[in-house]
Amino acid sequence: MDATAAHAFATPPVSVHRPTTAVEDVITLAAGVWLLTGTYVDGWAHNNLRDLETFFTPWHAILYSGFAACALWIVALTWRRHAPDARWMEAIPAGYGAATAGVLLFLVSGAADFAWHSVFGIEQGIKALFSPSHLGLATGGFLILSAPFSAAWHSPERSWPRLMPAVVSAMLSGMVAAFILQEFAVFARHGLIQTYSGSAGAQPAVTIPTSSSIIVSLASFFVSTAVLFVPVLLLSLRWRLHAAVPAAMTLLPSVALQIMVALRDAWLVPAALVGAVLVGVVWAVARPKPDRPARLLTAIGLSPVVFWAPYFAGVALHDSALSFSSELWGGTLAWTGLEMLALAALTFKVRTTAGTTSKLPAGEGRGG
Template sequence: MAEARELVRDRGPIPPTRQFEWTVVALCTWLMAGAYLDSWAHRHLAGLETFFTPWHAVLYSGMFAILAFLAITALRNRDRGYSLPQVLPAGYSLSLLGCVLFGIGGVIDMAWHLRFGIEVSLAALISPPHLLLMLALGLIVTGPLRAAWRRQLTRAPFTAVVSASLLLSMFTFFNQFDQPLVNTLASTKAVAPDTIRYLQQLGILGIMVQTALLTGVVLYLLSRFTLPFGSITLLAGLNGALLGSLEQHFDLIPIAIVGGLLADLVMVWLRPGPDRVVALRFASFIGPVAVSSLYLGFLQVTRGIGWPITLWLGSIIVSGAIGVLLSYLSVHPPIPRVDIA
């Protein structure tokens, strides 16, 4: 029981090698790409009425590859005399537990499909087995981020940045039904008035949620590290590539990359961080505003925007406001001391 608690605490003393961490990052990317590939198949291929598909094979083979790699590493370190809670570097024991949980979730998912059939659309994203898989996926892909967090580092390694991007992609996978890079609702025009109001609300909500997710992950990283130039480009670009592929909006993927680059330039300009709070607040506003403006501007040029100017301009300002509000969760104002007489 004590060993199990130590395993969950995930404080192994073995320092991870560069090769080990990049291998985990590559395998986690394989796993996440498999999840998005499976979603693409459900969107574009009719008649997927079985659990046993090539797309599920890519997804679950990625999970088993991570499980095998971590398990082999753990067994080797066990043979070297390390106790069970110490067989993996700090941050990676929870990834191993996530693999086990993912396997359990996969069995439950298969039974669920056999009993209730294959879910479609929104039901496929929020079915109970898939939510269990989401939890497991989050534990798996955040191993490199946890590992970097626990080391005496001030600058985020790119393994942690990719890990954070995969965490972001896990969240966006489960709200892909209202993602600006998946559904370009701002360009919708010729529909009934009641429908257009609904689509406008959904489209603005999508921009708000994506702003909160992307900005939240960046601020989380900034609360612990300084970020090397290119970090947000990599983070937003990888996430954008996965999202843009779902409905084959490949022209929007460069927009995600350029948006990340703009945010990186804002970081270089302002150097935000916990010790530069005003710069952090300002960057939290400017970054989302720049990204939202770029996205909506590109839609206007390529597809045309069906929203009145009040809506699309207001959504840009709201995205900046969301960034500022999130910055207060990342670095809160100082708490005044209470003098007790």
């Protein structure tokens, strides 16, 4: 890449889109929480209720009313910024372009969801996660909830209190991804790393896992690691995070997933809490900063290792045995750490090559 191209990446053109205020971003998030609550309540229904026969349900009412609140608010933000003789596209708030597209996608997918249910009925279990209309709804919701994060990304000099909507936005967006990928969610169940044997009616015994179950388990840890820690990584590339931020961003989605499956393995919640605390300790000790790659690589590489370790310990204590040998559980922890190390190293390489690396002004955009 030549110097001219690098400079173009480093200094983007001045946007005609007006930024949002902190209050406006908070309202966006409030409507987004409404939408996300409906999403998880609907997930609870699909996971725990049988014989769902109609599209018109209380959980769909929460979901679609939350979407209506998001859509109306984004329309209001755009309306307030529209100037006479100006294009409507220019009135969309800075960072809210993808959210506007998400509103349209959600609207189309909602109509498709009604048609899909009318023809094929109401899905249950894993089938609901493969429905094309549900995938469209999840993508639309992801784009809507990521708006405050996207808006803040282009304004890294914001003070720390002003960045809180961006932090919450990144976490909520990750929770949308966790929802649609819930079959890979580690903290949603404990049988992922356990194999049982025994006749009907007898107490099942923990036994050696098969090769296929090991592969499925490793894949689930890979997906769950990306869902939980990529939002943390993206925030860390721009701002120095307080240790409580990555801890909360790993704990809350894990607890939400357990609630969605009716707390069938409620004892995993304390394990998630311990893991989240350890993640916070790693960040407090490493003190990663956007302009200190070594510290950030250390923190993001160790975080999944210390977060998943209490999961293995909790399962072993609960069942008094563990199907995974030390090579398997130790290797799984190492793989997840290497996964985040690779992703972080790749982002640093791309950022350096594009010439976008810049130091934050002293005291700006930093916490704790």
